Amino acid sequence: MEHSFIAWAKQRSSKLPQVKLGIGDDCALLAGSAEDSVVTTDSLCDGTHFILSECGGRRAGRKLLGVSLSDLASMGATPVAVFLSLCLPRAAAGDIASEVFEGVLEMAKEYEVSIAGGDTNVWDGPLVLNLTAIGKVEPDKAWRRSGAKPGDAIVVTGVLGGSILGKHLDFEPRLRLAKKLKELDIVSAATDISDGLGIDLLNVTVASRCGAEVHLQKIPISEAASRLAQSSGNSPLDHAIGDGEDFELLLAIPKEKLPLLPAEIDGVPLTPIGEFVSRTGLWSKERGGVKQLPPRGYVHS
């Protein structure tokens, strides 16, 4: 199967000028650039990150690329090329490969990414997907988790929680939004919300050696979180803080630049939910004062 699939994949992949040599040799060749390269890799497994029999290969492929593009967005980077590796169940290897590739390709076109190489394997296990994405960013201009300072506002994009009801497969990575924020030059630190707001915010505070105070009532809760709360026994707020795979951005914005923050970009709201503080730990700010906020979130492993 491999040779005909590779030929088909090569023919379907768009050629972008930064890719000197794409699918078909031992390695791909990307043109040199003065910009920094930004690299992320993710594996998704059937039964853990998606259920192939429920969502199909195309949506799994979309998620695969989306997860990596969300990581590039959270560094303020522009995608250059991606590398796709498939471990395919023997029974329907060819069909699954085509479906996954269609899903990746669909989103790759939308975000002008080139699929520049990969690897296909057939085996006796369930479907495993891996994607490595390479992006670029002006030298030393990448957003890092470590850049937040006490006094910076905590801002989230979109609405949070309940992504298991569908968004975890069909989210849009916040690349275009990140590009516009990059032009405004107002972000001091960023990450994407993949493990859940609580855990991802904690990660930023640890990397930035500070703490965070969150106004719980300001957290934008998704309709899906409310729906899920009806049967889960948890509150919508619990879902917004604890659920993973929102693939929204969590940003630090210095207080003096906050007036430059748009209320929304392309219909996606940008919501200040609190501020970074010098006292380490996560804290919830409520009418009565400040209480410790237990880090919550969903980690696959």
Next chain:
Amino acid sequence: MEHSFIAWAKQRSSKLPQVKLGIGDDCALLAGSAEDSVVTTDSLCDGTHFILSECGGRRAGRKLLGVSLSDLASMGATPVAVFLSLCLPRAAAGDIASEVFEGVLEMAKEYEVSIAGGDTNVWDGPLVLNLTAIGKVEPDKAWRRSGAKPGDAIVVTGVLGGSILGKHLDFEPRLRLAKKLKELDIVSAATDISDGLGIDLLNVTVASRCGAEVHLQKIPISEAASRLAQSSGNSPLDHAIGDGEDFELLLAIPKEKLPLLPAEIDGVPLTPIGEFVSRTGLWSKERGGVKQLPPRGYVHS
């Protein structure tokens, strides 16, 4: 497990100047460079590319990095950084992760590669490993499969066949040898022998739009190929041509530069076994004349 493993992995990974930001953020950051980037990705699955219960995680990890470094060598590239992604069986995830990482780390030190990022997942399936390697090469100086011309000599490194008896796990990627050949500036095309001499030679001829005539009696046959032939029903030559995973280099050297080719480099023989010809296809040159050589080789899928 993920957080403690990541912290341990970060602490164990050596820092090289080209990696501005390694393990621990949403993406890694590599410094910009005027050189072309060379990228390869490979997945290895338990039961297909290695048998974890027989070889252990450390040797699987060595093979994982070796496969990618062999691809970089076949493009004439120097490694920059690698990205490691693990799908770990739930029962012994932590132990397996550490063993695989040790194997990768051991070889990474030997070849001065930085492990700059990755992804760890725990699931209910067997062990799946993925590694993406990024290398660099002077602009437009990468060796491609497509550069062979009729009249160029076909040269192989090392000895071929029977790698299933052990070499497929414990081979040394030919990076140092490739570096010395690059300095001599005598290579017009290259690939590594991963699917088997027959198939890989065919790939070079197809990419270069030419054919190849092989002197069968010149093919360097490994001692393992002879050993395997005692029980397999195939000849040692069959194994040398058809077995995969030799991870030796297959090179095209223009005839006028052949006198510059060393007989060996660091103890690894370099053997001319025939020449590229304008008539397409693979041909064996024997005392009686020229016969068609069926492409043989082992492909995992």
